[in-house]
Amino acid sequence: MHNSTIQSFLLEQLPLQEVHISGNSNHLQIIAIGEIFFGLSRVKQQQIIYSSVASYITENHIHAVSIKVYTPEEWNRARKLHADTSMSY
Numbered sequence: 001m002h003n004s005t006i007q008s009f010l011l012e013q014l015p016l017q018e019v020h021i022s023g024n025s026n027h028l029q030i031i032a033i034g035e036i037f038f039g040l041s042r043v044k045q046q047q048i049i050y051s052s053v054a055s056y057i058t059e060n061h062i063h064a065v066s067i068k069v070y071t072p073e074e075w076n077r078a079r080k081l082h083a084d085t086s087m088s089y
Contacts, residue, residue, distance in 0.1 A: 014034065017033050027064045037069050
């Protein structure tokens with residue numbers, strides 16, 4: 001299964017601003033960004049994504065998945081932090 005298929009599926013099913021998928025069907029990494037996560041616990045945030053891709057897992061299209069979720073504000077901070085820490089001097 002192509003990562004773009006899962007990315008499109010998540011964008012169609014949930015009100016997300018961005019979805020980034022990497023890896024392969026053995027271990028898929030999902031980064032989801034959306035206001036939908038605001039005010040929810042990390043567990044609840046991940047459950048939203050997991051429940052959306054559960055059928056892909058039960059049908060053996062995905063073996064394992066790791067999920068990171070961010071509100072747009074959290075995503076902007078995380079990207080800035082990553083950019084700041086990966087600078088070479």
